[in-house]
Amino acid sequence: STTLHLSKELPFFNPILSKTYDDPLEYLQLQKQRSKDAPQSAGVHNRRNKLRNMLRRLSPMNKKIWQGHCDIVIVGGGAVGSAIAYHLKKNGTDGINVVVVEKDPSYENSSSVLSVGGIKQQFSLPENILLSMYGMQFMRDIPRLLVVDDELPSTVNFQPHGSLTLATERGLQQLKENLYVQQHFKAQVKYMEPSALKAQFPWLNVDDIAGGVLGLENEGWFDPWKLVLGLRQKAISLGVHYVEAEMVGVEYKETYTDTYSDGHPVSSDIKLNNIVVRMPEGEERTITAAAVVLATGHSTGQICYDMMGIGKAEEGIMAYPVPIEPRKRYVYCFHAPKGPGLAAPHVLDPSGAHFRREGLGNMFLGSMSPHEDQEPSCDNLEVDHEYFRQHLWPVLANRVPAFQDITVQGSWATLHEHNVFDENGIIGAHPLIGNLLLAAGFSGHGIQHSLGVGRAVMELLLRSEYKTIDLSRFHLERIQLNEPVYESVIL
Numbered sequence: 001s002t003t004l005h006l007s008k009e010l011p012f013f014n015p016i017l018s019k020t021y022d023d024p025l026e027y028l029q030l031q032k033q034r035s036k037d038a039p040q041s042a043g044v045h046n047r048r049n050k051l052r053n054m055l056r057r058l059s060p061m062n063k064k065i066w067q068g069h070c071d072i073v074i075v076g077g078g079a080v081g082s083a084i085a086y087h088l089k090k091n092g093t094d095g096i097n098v099v100v101v102e103k104d105p106s107y108e109n110s111s112s113v114l115s116v117g118g119i120k121q122q123f124s125l126p127e128n129i130l131l132s133m134y135g136m137q138f139m140r141d142i143p144r145l146l147v148v149d150d151e152l153p154s155t156v157n158f159q160p161h162g163s164l165t166l167a168t169e170r171g172l173q174q175l176k177e178n179l180y181v182q183q184h185f186k187a188q189v190k191y192m193e194p195s196a197l198k199a200q201f202p203w204l205n206v207d208d209i210a211g212g213v214l215g216l217e218n219e220g221w222f223d224p225w226k227l228v229l230g231l232r233q234k235a236i237s238l239g240v241h242y243v244e245a246e247m248v249g250v251e252y253k254e255t256y257t258d259t260y261s262d263g264h265p266v267s268s269d270i271k272l273n274n275i276v277v278r279m280p281e282g283e284e285r286t287i288t289a290a291a292v293v294l295a296t297g298h299s300t301g302q303i304c305y306d307m308m309g310i311g312k313a314e315e316g317i318m319a320y321p322v323p324i325e326p327r328k329r330y331v332y333c334f335h336a337p338k339g340p341g342l343a344a345p346h347v348l349d350p351s352g353a354h355f356r357r358e359g360l361g362n363m364f365l366g367s368m369s370p371h372e373d374q375e376p377s378c379d380n381l382e383v384d385h386e387y388f389r390q391h392l393w394p395v396l397a398n399r400v401p402a403f404q405d406i407t408v409q410g411s412w413a414t415l416h417e418h419n420v421f422d423e424n425g426i427i428g429a430h431p432l433i434g435n436l437l438l439a440a441g442f443s444g445h446g447i448q449h450s451l452g453v454g455r456a457v458m459e460l461l462l463r464s465e466y467k468t469i470d471l472s473r474f475h476l477e478r479i480q481l482n483e484p485v486y487e488s489v490i491l
Contacts, residue, residue: 122213136451149237156226332410351368
């Protein structure tokens with residue numbers, strides 16, 4: 001029989017119900033996993049506000065000394081922004097002054113911490129394969145790299161169960177071509193015939209599957225919140241200044257007087273002089289920096305257009321907008337009493353659906369990107385439970401028959417940064433605004449590639465070129481040249 005249960009008993013989904021929480025940051029993270037439809041009592045509401053206020057009090061945002069001038073200001077303190085800040089201070093001179101502007105130190109709605117935390121090497125582009133490899137190398141060494149005052153950082157709870165990419169007959173050739181590239185760059189992955197898949201994963205329906213690729217090492221999933229928190233705490237210990245504020249504008253160098261009617265510049269070789277930020281109390285202040293890095297995720301395109309005039313011109317470089325937009329995605333938590341065991345990999349279905357285990361007790365996370373004509377509004381973070389019933393659940397139940405009997409325990413929504421041009425990140429300096437660098441648009445890869453991107457942006461700022469992974473193909477110029485860099489999709 002096929003049974004779908006919607007649990008209304010618990011206002012929050014807690015993957016480890018028996019656990020105690022000494023760290024309010026960890027407890028607050030779990031609260032983000034609540035179902036938006038779950039009833040919330042006044043006590044629950046007050047408890048959440050209390051935790052948020054506690055986190056803000058514990059936050060190391062420096063409010064005593066205003067950092068009005070710095071060498072580098074990074075807008076956005078999530079995984080990418082904090083990784084950039086860490087690598088800059090770790091590799092720069094002692095005197096380099098780095099400021100991170102983050103509007104929400106609780107990260108309550110941060111895409112970084114609301115992701116499912118998957119990491120894989122199964123890409124078709126060498127750059128993405130190598131970024132994942134560095135990310136995994138870094139996470140294995142976190143006890144050494146992110147230690148603060150001889151106190152070991154929290155583990156990111158990496159689960160090394162691999163990713164399993166499945167392909168139908170239609171996508172089999174692309175799967176094999178991708179496999180060749182992955183193995184060329186020393187990724188530990190192997191091809192599996194349907195019979196081998198069934199033998200190793202008897203819970204899997206492979207009737208329509210022509211083959212699969214399984215990650216043997218350096219693939220699985222981790223706790224994004226712990227990674228962001230560890231990077232931020234280490235960056236602060238190295239001297240990075242985190243400022244709780246929201247960027248609301250920019251000021252260009254006064255010497256550039258050739259402008260549009262709305263005041264944005266059109267002359268060549270222009271530079272940002274200040275960014276304008278709004279403090280929590282409403283006061284506006286300026287920060288002058290030699291370089292400005294936008295690690296602002298899904299807001300990057302709008303920020304560039306509204307505040308910098310990028311995309312407003314009728315011709316020339318400033319006529320090209322930064323093609324990064326928000327896309328709303330749902331993540332559903334469900335209990336499957338007869339679901340796959342503890343060693344189950346993160347399964348990537350040809351339909352675009354994916355699922356993985358979450359903690360103990362036969363809990364799972366599942367998600368799937370909607371078709372373009374079904375994209376939900378990004379005006380809020382409400383969850384559409386009908387999307388699960390009508391679209392995701394049938395796919396999951398077909399791939400894993402045990403998922404025909406599940407109980408939905410909770411859900412959340414997040415906004416992905418989506419590069420509508422080619423769905424890959426945009427990294428590097430703007431070709432006209434010389435001291436503006438972008439690090440955004442990773443289209444679902446951001447959390448797993450944040451560490452490698454942080455190192456790459458550091459290299460551009462401190463060394464003026466890439467020294468490790470050459471990410472030149474991800475520069476903004478490819479939009480102006482109409483040279484997209486696509487990942488090959490497996491169907």
